Amino acid sequence: DTAVSQTPKYLVTQMGNDKSIKCEQNLGHDTMYWYKQDSKKFLKIMFSYNNKELIINETVPNRFSPKSPDKAHLNLHINSLELGDSAVYFCASSPYERRGTGELFFGEGSRLTVL
């Protein structure tokens, strides 16, 4: 069983379109994240949810909207896609602790290409 699964793995779309990436974890963790990895492999946190509540919301354009229907799912919807949105998006989860000492468990990533 895959612990953190993301779909789709690859996404190719035109500028201006709207797309979603889904993430599910079966680890029973309370906290889930979205990270963006750019072409230089730099990992930047975008959002974090704890038990369906948004706890980290970094400086991300309003076109990006996370949604957590329950603590096992965290989806990412992107409106009006731009060329600069092309990246690999990683979902991750961790058991929630005060200092975030729980390790991160990553999905395999969703490679988004905007043409």
Next chain:
Amino acid sequence: AQSVTQPDIHITVSEGASLELRCNYSYGATPYLFWYVQSPGQGLQLLLKYFSGDTLVQGIKGFEAEFKRSQSSFNLRKPSVHWSDAAEYFCAVVGSNQFYFGTGTSLTVIP
């Protein structure tokens, strides 16, 4: 502010040779430190972590790392590299309930 620096963008080693990947962190309190590995087309996998106690930490795949507070470092080592170790390696520090990743070191292994 918390941050992590990985000074080496790219390292090439011969198979069987020893490896050391450098990581320096900036954090006010006792840091929680991690090393992750990313194989091509894959997500990140935890190699090892340091919270407290013994400053030499053993991880998976024969890797180890040593925490040196005086040098603000957490370098990753492996005595003998295998071709399958070719990947991207990320060091991370936890602060304010989130992870801060370094920019990664890309490892190439030559036969």
